[in-house]
Amino acid sequence: MPAELSVGLAEPAHQHGIGVVAPFDFALDRELWRWVPEDVSLYLTRLPFFTTPVTVEMAVACGDRRAVRRATRDVLTPEPAVVAYACTSGSFVDGAAGEEVLRRTMVGAGAPAACTTSGALIDALRVLGVSRLAIATPYVEPVTRRLVGYLAEHDVRTVSCEGLGLLGNIWRVTYAEIVEIVRTVDADDAEALFISCTNVPSYDLIEPLEMALGKPVLTANQVTMWAALRAMGRVAVGGGRLLRAGVPHLEPGAA
Template sequence: MPTELSVGLVEPHGDATNPGIGVVAPFDFALDRELWRWAPDDVSLYLTRLPFFTTPVTVEMAVAVGDRRALRRATRDVLTPQPGVVTFACTSGSFVGGTQGEYVLRRTMLEAGAPAVSTTSGALAEALRVLGVHRLAIATPYIAAVTARLVRYLREHDVETVSSEGLGLLGNIWRVTYGEVVEIVTAADRPDADALFISCTNLPTYDVIEPLEQALGKPVLTANQVTMWAALRAIGRSAVGGGRLLAATGRLSAA
């Protein structure tokens, strides 16, 4: 029989009926709190980071972050608390190899023992499909060569990039401010864009999504948003937060 103290308390971790989420992140990921903000109070995130190496944020770094051996080991490490899904929380690392490369990442995690898997770029493709987006504007912190790989990945999913703006950063992306994010997204927007995407899980975006959507009149998707949206869907849960993506999928779930 529950005590007076226990009534209304929320368990602080997942269990067999309410599993948590295993998160494999790059070594430089600095926005753990962003991911937690999307999670319901009773869903835990079990984070592990890939090995550190000193490389600027280039195409070569994106390829290195997606190294299969490191990803396999990280996946096995994060399985100890028995998450219901493991997600690879890195945008560039999951789009740099195109759709085939993203598939290989998911297969690697499954082969390592993950019960279900997702990646940031795979989640983006699914979110665009759900919203019916075919023409996209993108804002990134990357140099042009990395942004070009994202454009190519989107093309493989039959999504046209109508415009793109990049900050040209080679590191310390997590230091970008909300003001800089708003500025680059506004610059990237075009009337013919169905939606906007803010790339990179190391870019802070949680609090600017709804204001940007209201100002621009269209969906605004972000890397951490779609990452958590997809991972939570995999365990039968919904993300906590705003934005047209969550509203749209909420309506679908209720139908």
């Protein structure tokens, strides 16, 4: 490099990293980036493609241990501080035991710490002291029912739930559709509301919905990035009561 070009050039800041294992149809990479500080990078990889529509069978396929192990190893080269499994249905479809297996699989593949979307949801509910939840999903009814069962295993009661019944193209759900289903599913006895699926856009909706409903609103991408950054001792960028709650640093491998 010519001497005159090097004058005044500062070295780039050291980037801490989060490895992200996402489903093959995940289309909201930019939304994940919005949650992270400028000195944190995301290293994303996709799970194998399936022709199955968004059903229980597809969720089970997304949680296949061999695929998750391989995807985890794919993102380890840049040395992320944590690996996040960013799929809600794939991490709740086999219940609490299945979610734990996913985390153990990622740590066993070499991840220094690991979290899943559904595990992050449970941690977020505990931080907020929530045990009665309303849930809005894009799923068909059998998939939504698996989420209700997963929450029950963690002593969280679903007081109301509603699904859009989509079998694909979930990333095309609009903010207007999300607001409508949230209005439908909210209940007086729900202490908080959860919008499921990492392929549902939600970043700009959380604070307006919390103001309108008067209660915490959690979303799949929000809790995933919150948990991953929390494992690094960092705080997510964005709004919502969860991000304003004081939370301790997690031990490696916890979610």
